[in-house]
Amino acid sequence: MNFASDNVYGVDPRILQAMVDANSRLTDVSYCHDDGSREVEARLSQIFEKDVKAFLVVNGTGANSLALSAICPTFGGVFCHEMSHINTDECNCPELFMGGGKLITMPGKDAKLTPAVFAEKLSQFGHGEHGAKPCALSITSATELGTVYTPAEIKALADVAKPRGMKVHMDGARFANALVSLGCTPAEMTWKAGVDVLSFGGTKNGGMILEAVVFFDTALAEDFLYRRKRTGQLVSKGRFLSAQMLAYLQDDVWLPNARRANTLAQTLAKGMQASNRVRLTTPVEANEIFAIMPRKLFDALQAKGANFYDWPWDGLADDEVHCRFVVSFATPAEHVDRFLQLIRETA
């Protein structure tokens, strides 16, 4: 019973098979100039209903940091949620790849920003060159608390950013989970709502190394080949990345995988609530659950082999623990059942 992270699970067998198949070609063009990489761009253009520029990279941290480097100069500022992955879990990599660009953080319920808070924060940047130049907004969907921005919410934020000449980035490490949760099109969730560049993540949803930076504003992609190389995010045997992405982007892989994880998360969340011993702190809109339980229960569950993290939360009682549960494309349904059974048994 491992609900610690979607990263602890392996690779979707169909994606793995595609990598094995890719090896059947004796040789292929290296450094992501292979035909497969071009097909990836074409397929993503089709999915997003727009001619995009897409670049395969190595991981989510690289995708985010590179995307930001393309929209925020060294003297710029990127506005983001204080809980955002770029701020808390990428150990200064965004700042490094931007060459010193600054993350400017804001609070917000359910790990989401609001136009009001964003506008207020922006208003503090009126003293010219003494503060960072406001250059970009970065939002995450699904967020770090497993919630999802609606297209309307994204547009409302973009409407604050765009008149100031700022660009909008979306960290889509769990893009598919957000998408199937919303039931909208990929285009509606991104460029139609004002997103200029997307970190399109597939690793958590079945890939091995499966991340792309996708530019809707393709002018921003100029020189991105240099950016990717100079940050060490270019892989020599690129066919193994493009093979993964092409296998992933089949309709019966990426979307069903995400749907499955989201559905199972709902089952888990409802089961926990039904136990009356766990209370959710955050709406469950994708494949993550955040909830408070008694410390005794936490300890008992861990002792019995359930693996999940405690997670910081304000205003906890001393005998409570706030926890994160992640359900992945590959989490066995019976693990959810067994876990709920365990809660019931742990009186």
Add this chain to the structure above:
Amino acid sequence: MNFASDNVYGVDPRILQAMVDANSRLTDVSYCHDDGSREVEARLSQIFEKDVKAFLVVNGTGANSLALSAICPTFGGVFCHEMSHINTDECNCPELFMGGGKLITMPGKDAKLTPAVFAEKLSQFGHGEHGAKPCALSITSATELGTVYTPAEIKALADVAKPRGMKVHMDGARFANALVSLGCTPAEMTWKAGVDVLSFGGTKNGGMILEAVVFFDTALAEDFLYRRKRTGQLVSKGRFLSAQMLAYLQDDVWLPNARRANTLAQTLAKGMQASNRVRLTTPVEANEIFAIMPRKLFDALQAKGANFYDWPWDGLADDEVHCRFVVSFATPAEHVDRFLQLIRETA
């Protein structure tokens, strides 16, 4: 009547004269290897009752950013107040000089950090390499709201930092104002309370270009000559910096200048309060005043030639303005009188 900044005033005539005198030597060793630079180090060692390493630099932003670069690696984090100058007014320079080191900000009344808030923030950094490595604490005294840390307060913060191997930096852009406010020794305000490296500022208190980085933990100064050069903070005709600092560090210059500014700030603050139309938001402990006044009064005073800034503040009524007043070593006393008179006249 200019209360906008201590930077709008010129240079103390005694310091300017020292620069003129320095020009009487036909030649001198360049690049801050002159005898004067060595004398500065000796004089600061005397003042701080400790053998320090001291380096003349170009400005406060350079001093802070360089000091931090010596105590925080590229993957490290510097904990500081959200209002700190390094966070709000140095346009990513600290991040640049650190090579990507991150500022981790905290709130705190009167622009001061407390051990509790600091410890709580630190507790969020337990997930290893995913977050920045906690490496340094940076405090400012006098703070950005003109308040002052007592030696005991500094020690209490250092006591949180030191057991984790973190170093302590003080931004002393208004060091003299804080010092005379406290009435303690320079040593008590710094290394005896746990400060490892100090940005020792004199520009605001009478200098032209008058800033030094002072290391109490002298091991940290290793290779600092390289650091200063590679950040463009090394001046070729260094004699004109050392001459300023030597003139400044005479007992009847730096301390009386600060005392004068602080005293005049008290006069101004008390006069404003007595008017019953202005209310202080922050204790006046150095040479700055923060206060709320009716917008009508603000407009009237500005119209009559008083120059001072509005300043962000939470919870203002629509018809109120929060303002900053800075009194410098050179602010004429009659300007304070005239300004208070103006308030009285503006009914």
Add this chain to the structure above:
Amino acid sequence: MNFASDNVYGVDPRILQAMVDANSRLTDVSYCHDDGSREVEARLSQIFEKDVKAFLVVNGTGANSLALSAICPTFGGVFCHEMSHINTDECNCPELFMGGGKLITMPGKDAKLTPAVFAEKLSQFGHGEHGAKPCALSITSATELGTVYTPAEIKALADVAKPRGMKVHMDGARFANALVSLGCTPAEMTWKAGVDVLSFGGTKNGGMILEAVVFFDTALAEDFLYRRKRTGQLVSKGRFLSAQMLAYLQDDVWLPNARRANTLAQTLAKGMQASNRVRLTTPVEANEIFAIMPRKLFDALQAKGANFYDWPWDGLADDEVHCRFVVSFATPAEHVDRFLQLIRETA
């Protein structure tokens, strides 16, 4: 017939199978804290006859740039050959990861440095902080021209560096090819000769993403987890990297693969020389050949489907081309035969 690069070939089937096998575990610890990563370190310690610290990273550029960042501060200089991969083929990534550290280049026959040239270059760095601080020497073996440093040659260079407190890095993108060429032990080729940190590459010799940074001076590895994360070189599903490396480091994989490539390169080189139409410019000591041929022959071979690069060279006649040929672990022997046949046929 593809002699363009070792990167155009796929993955050794035994390594690919190990990746497939790694997927059979439902879950595993993520972010390279898996047992496999620890086994890699143990296995490398055994191979190098020394307790090493070893870190799996994403590519050779990352390995080199990270290794250098651990031995050269932002104000430092890394001395290297002007043809070195870090200087010509990594698009500023070393400079980025070092935070601005500088590559200081030197010429040298067969892409190798000599102690005399190195000492002469070092002697130009006597003007203190005005120039970069000499901090590291970086050598490549096998070199960018397919030659190999003997242990004695490495030691002679290290003997210049070490008395100045400089550290020694080896770019071992083709480490195995150099090792089997020399017939010495891995220890003799590295730390026994003065190497402090090694980029240990396996991608070109049969891996998919198969690179490690190996510290012989383990004190230098302090905080390397942070360095790897903050440069985007940390992979979440680390088991697929450790599985590759463990499969690779079996005695009957990495060494035979390299031996095979080297041997075939000898066959190719001798065949070309025997044709009397191609002359070698550089000794063939590993799996690369550098040679000059008439442009007519070059064009004819390319037209008939032979894929190999022209390569810059001084002093070419107008009707000549200098070429690089790379033979990999997977190059079919019959491709070599067919290519030599083609030369003979192209009269």
Add this chain to the structure above:
Amino acid sequence: MNFASDNVYGVDPRILQAMVDANSRLTDVSYCHDDGSREVEARLSQIFEKDVKAFLVVNGTGANSLALSAICPTFGGVFCHEMSHINTDECNCPELFMGGGKLITMPGKDAKLTPAVFAEKLSQFGHGEHGAKPCALSITSATELGTVYTPAEIKALADVAKPRGMKVHMDGARFANALVSLGCTPAEMTWKAGVDVLSFGGTKNGGMILEAVVFFDTALAEDFLYRRKRTGQLVSKGRFLSAQMLAYLQDDVWLPNARRANTLAQTLAKGMQASNRVRLTTPVEANEIFAIMPRKLFDALQAKGANFYDWPWDGLADDEVHCRFVVSFATPAEHVDRFLQLIRETA
């Protein structure tokens, strides 16, 4: 008798007086937004016969590094002479301010680049993102060996750079010395020959802190206020910089100062040659002399109080020293006479 550097001399009394005068204003706008800074821009526009954007900065290293940061992105390359100050004497500051941009060095007689060498070097950058993107050319005039590029020579170099979209920077630390040597107009020496941005230095020619970045291609100056601030090159009491520059740019200050130094350098050079014991290695075209003398003479002159540096040079005999002599705006003529006398006396 100090011929070590133009930096060992003090400040032109007229410039110093202007600084004293600037102090007579009780207050002035800070952070280089003063009227004086605007006048500097207007005056430079007049001098260069073009509407320029001009920014006062702190030193030559800062001016060069900032200028390059405006024309070379983090993944770019700046082509320059291997002896250039940015490469040998600015301790990685250009790389820092560019965020990792790379200096790509070339040899050249008399410290000057030729179009042929430049074009040849450029031809090595045809492998896409693996190498730095060629973005800028940087030349120095007067050069590090005291020679001067003619406008035609500059144009010939720019003609190689411009068709590739590269920008051209000139390091003009000794701009005035080059200008009076050429006898052309400032415009002819710069933008009319293809220079886009100039480091305009006055410190060596009579200033205290007297450097500006001057943009002829004013679109490049966008956001330069942010760049200057975030690199610590912005001074708070800016009036003391603008006062210096305005005093310097009077026709009877900057040009006569340079003319005087150049003329005295000719006197010194001719006197040394006449001695038959010293031979010039480089044409004397500005205020520097490079020459070889017997080591015995070198030692004797130094022992008698002459202060000048030995300087690296290829192909010296064991008993020879290569030396640099710098004559400044303030070098007393009698020092030159006395030095020549010393040579004659030291038989």
